[in-house]
Amino acid sequence: MEKKRLLIVDSNPELCFALRSVLQDEFCIQVAHGGKEALALLDSFKPEVLVLDVILSGLDGIRLLEYAAERGHKLKTLVTTAVDSDYVFNKLAQLEVSYILLKPCNLRITAERVREIADECNALPAQSGEQKLSAILMELGWNPKHNGYHYLCTAVTNFVGNNTQSLTKELYAAVGAVYGVSWQQVERSIRSALESAWKSRDEKLWQHWFPGASALKRPTSGEVICRLAELLIMDPTRKIG
Numbered sequence: 102m103e104k105k106r107l108l109i110v111d112s113n114p115e116l117c118f119a120l121r122s123v124l125q126d127e128f129c130i131q132v133a134h135g136g137k138e139a140l141a142l143l144d145s146f147k148p149e150v151l152v153l154d155v156i157l158s159g160l161d162g163i164r165l166l167e168y169a170a171e172r173g174h175k176l177k178t179l180v181t182t183a184v185d186s187d188y189v190f191n192k193l194a195q196l197e198v199s200y201i202l203l204k205p206c207n208l209r210i211t212a213e214r215v216r217e218i219a220d221e222c223n224a225l226p227a228q229s230g231e232q233k234l235s236a237i238l239m240e241l242g243w244n245p246k247h248n249g250y251h252y253l254c255t256a257v258t259n260f261v262g263n264n265t266q267s268l269t270k271e272l273y274a275a276v277g278a279v280y281g282v283s284w285q286q287v288e289r290s291i292r293s294a295l296e297s298a299w300k301s302r303d304e305k306l307w308q309h310w311f312p313g314a315s316a317l318k319r320p321t322s323g324e325v326i327c328r329l330a331e332l333l334i335m336d337p338t339r340k341i342g
Contacts (some may be wrong), residue, residue: 103128103140104127104128104274105129105149105150105219106128106129106130106131106146106147106148106150106330107124107128107131107148107149107150107152107215107219108128108130108131108132108133108139108143108146108148108150108151108152109121109130109131109132109133109152110132110133110134110136110139110151110152110153110154110157110162110165110250111152111153111154111157111181111273112134112135112154112157112158113154113249114134116206117132117134118289119208120152120208120211120212123138123208123209123212124212124215124216127216128150128215128219131146131148132157134157135157135158135160135218136157136158136159136160136161136162136164137159137160137164138159139153139157139158139160139165140168140169143160143165143168143169143172143174144172147174147218148176149176149177150176150177150178150179150215150218150219151176151178151181151206151213152178152179152181152211153166153178153179153181154180154181154328155166155181155182155193156182156183156184156186156205157178162180162182162239163189163192163193163196166193166196166198167195167196170196170202173271176221177199177218177219178196178198178199178200178218179199179200179201179202179203179211179214180193180198180200180201181201181204181206181211182201182202182203182204183201183203183204183205183266184333185246187244190244190245190246194239195202198222199218199232200218201245202214202218203245203246203248203251207280210279210280217231219271219292222310223299231254231258233332233333234254234257234258234329234333235254237310237332238250238253238254238298239302240303240305240306241298241302241303241307241310242297242298242301242302242303242306242308243294243295243297243298244294244297244298247271247290247293247294247297248280249290249291249292249293249294249295250291250293250294251280252276252287252290252291253276253291253294253295253325253326253329254328255276255279255280256272256273256276256287256291257326257329257330257333259272259275259276260272260326260327260330261330261333261334264327264330267283268285268322268323268326269288272326273285273287273288274287291322292322295319295320295322296319299319310328310332311324311328312324
């Protein structure tokens, strides 16, 4: 099978080298350290998968994605960013990036996400379970800059695969093993992200995704995980909105 073309765009040469070393047997890879250099490679190299930092010299990552869309490039994009900005996350959502990772990124997890979004190139255009889950959480006001957002996504996916797990001793522990943190940290981060989303909630949207829930009482983390898993199991291909 022909290797997919992967373009890694980051101003940090060490990160580019490390990611390239891990993935070089699976992809045909080019590297760029600036926005203008990356723009030229979009036209000449024509990558199918893009790993992109938001902060670049010459042309930032968001503008690069806008140019790519204007020029008709169809890319599966993993964005890495250290920028703590709602504006940035909203813009990335509008540009329909496949995944967002907060810096500093774990190399193994980054490589896994690249492989996952690369697999989407051959998939049917129906919305995947991960995309549906992300769309629901964005509607509910969960912010991808919170670790709890990413821990929750992994917890829901694991729970779909095995819904008999106990919440703390098994599910949170499994998520913690993926990210190299304790189950207690997973629990605290998910609860914190949930509280943040609940405080700024749109009441109608929460009632839509959690029908019958009390408007005055926030659902527990366990209730959120169970409900989201249920939604994916019921109809994993239905489009949001």
